Amino acid sequence: MRILLINPPRDNEILADNPAFIDEERGFNPPLSILYLAGYLKKHSQHQVFALDAQVENLDYNDRFRQKIEAVNPSLIGITVMTFTLVDVLKTIDLIKQAEKNLNKKIIIVLGGPHVHLFPQETINLENVDFIIKGEGEIPFLNLLEALEGRGELDSIKGLVYKKEKEIIDNPIGDFIKNLDELPFPDREILPIKKYNSLLSGDKVVTTMFTSRGCPYRCAFCDRPHLGKKFRARSAQNVVDEMQECLSLGIDEILVYDDTFTVDRQRTINVCDEIIERGLKPIWDIRARVDTVDQEVLKKLKQAGCQRIHFGVEAGTEKILKILNKGITLKQVEKAFGWSKKAGIETLAYFMIGSPTETKEDILETIRFAKKLKPDYIHTTILTPYPATEIYQRALAEGVIKNDYWREFARRPEKGVVTQYWEKQLSREELFSLLDRFYKEFYRRPSFIFKELVKIDSFNDLKKKIKIGLKIIR
Ligand code: B12
Ligand code: SF4
Numbered sequence: 001m002r003i004l005l006i007n008p009p010r011d012n013e014i015l016a017d018n019p020a021f022i023d024e025e026r027g028f029n030p031p032l033s034i035l036y037l038a039g040y041l042k043k044h045s046q047h048q049v050f051a052l053d054a055q056v057e058n059l060d061y062n063d064r065f066r067q068k069i070e071a072v073n074p075s076l077i078g079i080t081v082m083t084f085t086l087v088d089v090l091k092t093i094d095l096i097k098q099a100e101k102n103l104n105k106k107i108i109i110v111l112g113g114p115h116v117h118l119f120p121q122e123t124i125n126l127e128n129v130d131f132i133i134k135g136e137g138e139i140p141f142l143n144l145l146e147a148l149e150g151r152g153e154l155d156s157i158k159g160l161v162y163k164k165e166k167e168i169i170d171n172p173i174g175d176f177i178k179n180l181d182e183l184p185f186p187d188r189e190i191l192p193i194k195k196y197n198s199l200l201s202g203d204k205v206v207t208t209m210f211t212s213r214g215c216p217y218r219c220a221f222c223d224r225p226h227l228g229k230k231f232r233a234r235s236a237q238n239v240v241d242e243m244q245e246c247l248s249l250g251i252d253e254i255l256v257y258d259d260t261f262t263v264d265r266q267r268t269i270n271v272c273d274e275i276i277e278r279g280l281k282p283i284w285d286i287r288a289r290v291d292t293v294d295q296e297v298l299k300k301l302k303q304a305g306c307q308r309i310h311f312g313v314e315a316g317t318e319k320i321l322k323i324l325n326k327g328i329t330l331k332q333v334e335k336a337f338g339w340s341k342k343a344g345i346e347t348l349a350y351f352m353i354g355s356p357t358e359t360k361e362d363i364l365e366t367i368r369f370a371k372k373l374k375p376d377y378i379h380t381t382i383l384t385p386y387p388a389t390e391i392y393q394r395a396l397a398e399g400v401i402k403n404d405y406w407r408e409f410a411r412r413p414e415k416g417v418v419t420q421y422w423e424k425q426l427s428r429e430e431l432f433s434l435l436d437r438f439y440k441e442f443y444r445r446p447s448f449i450f451k452e453l454v455k456i457d458s459f460n461d462l463k464k465k466i467k468i469g470l471k472i473i474r
Contacts, residue, residue: 001145002048004074005038007031009054009061012087012415027197028056029208029255033080033113033137035186040138043184047145050074051190054092061091069099074107076148078141081113081123083387083406086413093128110144112137117226118388119410120161124168126413134159135173135226136213138183176228180213181238185245193249200308200348200377204252204283211239211271215259217289219312220325220390221352221383231263236270243275243282253307254284261286262293269297272304283307285346290336291328298343308346308376311336316369317362320355325390330369337373349375352383353438354421354431356394363426363434367441374447380438382431384419391422400424 031053038049050072052059059065069077077096081089093109100107112133116123123132133140136159143157154162158174177183188207198206214228246254262268275282285308286301293309301309313333315321321328340347351370353363370378385392387406395401401420409417421431442448 001076001149002072002074003041003050003076003078003145004069004072005034005049005051005078005080006069006092007034007051007053007055007080008085008088008092009059009065010085010088011060012085012091014084014087014417014419026199027201027206028053028195029198029206029257030056030186030188030191030193030196031080032186032208032210032257034078035188035190036183037078037112037137037141038190039184039187041142041145042187044142045145049187049190051187053191056192056195061095065092066095066099066102069096070102073103075105076108076110076145078110078112081111081115083115083118083410086115086410087415090126090413097128108148110141112141114226115410116161118223119407120170121168122407122410124161124163124170125411130162132161134161135228136176139177140174176214176230176232178232180232180234185242188246188249188251193251198253198255200285201253201255205250206253206255207246207249207251208255208257209239209242209246209284210258211256211261212258212263216263217260217327218325218390219314219327220323220394221314221355221385223386223389227259231260233264233267236267236274239271240274240278240280243284244278244280247280247282252283254282256284256286258287260289260292262288262297265292265294265297269300272300272306275304281305285309287312289328290332293336293339295339295343298339298345302343302345306345308348309340310348310350310379311375313349313370313373314352315355315358315362316351316366316373320358320362320366323356323358324352334373337375341374346377347375348377348379349373351378351380351438353380353434354382354423354426356391356400356422357425358422359425360430360434363438367438370438370442371445378438378442380435382421382435384421395420395422398424 034051038051041047041049052068079089079092096107108130109128110131111123111129116132117134120132120134140157140159143152144160146152147154158171160171162169194205196206212231212233214230214232216229216231243254282305284306286306287310290311314324314326318330337347351366385395400422421428
C-alpha cells in the first residue's frame, strides 16, 4: 500500500503560553512520530512510505500542498495530532478530500498522537476520520495496514478506534513496547534533514531524538500519558549507534527530547562512556530534572559533548513548587545550576507563572530567583492547564475554568479558541504584563547581552540574534 504520513501546517495552531518571539523564532524540529512510524514500516513491511512535513515546507492550504499529496497518490494517509494543531489537521483532511476527487479514489485517513489518546471518542466522531490509534503507534499502525489488506482482524488491534456501521469500536490500548532497542531508528532521510533548526542552535542543522519513553514523575501541570508513566530506556549502545548515524547524515546538533534523560544515573554515565570510547564528537543537549544530576554525572556529560541542559525549575518559591507537585527544592535547583556551570554546560531554566494561589509578589520573587540563579537562558510561559492534567481538573472543580472547554474543542474544533489560565489571583492582562517583565528583566542584563555577542559565530547567527533581541526589547 502507498502510505503518506503528514505533519500538518501550523497556520491555525493554538498559541497557548509562549511569548510571540518564541513562537515566531522557534525554528523547526523534525516530527519524530512520523520518522518512527516510517522507520518501523520500512523495516517490517513492504508498504511504500512517504512523508510530508507541511510546517518545514511552509505549506498552507493551497494547490502546492494538494499537488504534493496527489503526486504521492496514497491509499492511506496518517496524520499526527496535537490538541494545538487539531484545526490544521481538519483543514488538511479537507484538502485530502479534494485530492481524493482529483485522484478518483478513496484515501483512508488515520490519526494518531497525544490528542487522539486524550480524546478518542471525540476524534473518531469528526468528519472523514476513518481510524485513530491511541498510544504508541508503531505496532498497531502496521497491524492496521495488514488488516486492511486482509491479513488480520480490526477488532484485535490494540489501541485502534473505528466505526463499524453506527457503532464505535474502541479497542483497549496494548502494553507499551518493553524493549525499545528493538525499534528501528527514526527514518530521518524521509524528510528534508537539512531544513531543521532551532532557536538556540544558531544556523546549525538539528534533529531530535528520544533515548527513553515515559516519565515516572507526577508534576500537576504535565500530562504525558500517551507514552506511559513508566520509564523505559534504550541501552547506551543503541543510543550511541543512533547518534553516530545522525553524525553520518550531516546533522550538527541533536536535541534529546526525553522527558527526563537522567532518570537512570548509570545509564546516563554509560551513554557518555560509549560516546567517549567511540571517539565521537556529537553536539547534543538534554532535558533533565535538577534532582537527577550530580557533579560526577555533569562532568561526564560535558566530556561526552553535552552542550546544554534544559531544567524544569518552574518557580522561585517553595510554596509554588509544592502546589505544582514538582518534587524539587530551591536548594536542589541552585546546586544543579552551580554544578552545571562548573562543568561547563550551558543551562536553560523553564519557568511558569500564573500557578494556582500564586500572587504578584510570588512571581516577582521568581524573577529575582531567576536573575540570581543566572542560567544561560530562561524560557518562561504562563501556566496553561492542558487537557487531562491535574491542574485542569482542579481548575474545573474550583470553578476557575467554568466548563470543560478542551473537550468541547475536541468535539467541535474551531479556529480561535482562547486558552484559559488560572485567573483567580491575577488577570490575563496582569499575567502577560508580568511575563513581559520577566523576559525583559532577565535578557536585558548587560552580562547576558555580552555573553551572547561573544558566542556569535556567523553572519546568519548575528542576524538572528539581532532580530530576536529587538523583539524582546520592544
Ligand atoms: C519535541 C516536542 C515539541 C517540539 C517539536 C514538535 C514536533 N514537530 O515534533 C516543539 C518545541 C516545536 C513543540 C512545540 C509544541 N508542543 Co510539544 N512536545 C514535544 C515532545 C517533548 C516530544 C514529541 C516527540 O517527538 N515525541 C516522541 C514521539 C515518538 O512520540 P509521539 O510524537 O507521541 O508519537 C508516537 C505516538 O503518539 C503515535 N503517533 C503520533 N502521531 C501519529 C500519527 C499516526 C498516523 C499514528 C498511527 C500514530 C501516531 O505514534 C508515535 C510513535 O510511537 C512532546 C512530549 C512527549 N513526550 O511526546 C511534547 C508535546 C507533544 N507538545 C505539546 C505541546 C502542548 C506543544 C505546544 C503547543 C507548546 C506551546 N505552547 O507552544 C507546541 C505546538 C507545536 C506544533 N504546532 O507542532 C504537548 C501536546 C499535548 C496535547 N494535548 O496535544 C506534548 C505532549 C507535551 C505536553 N504534554 O505538554 N513540541
Ligand atoms: S514536567 Fe517533566 S518531570 Fe514532571 S511529569 Fe512532566 S515530563 Fe515528568
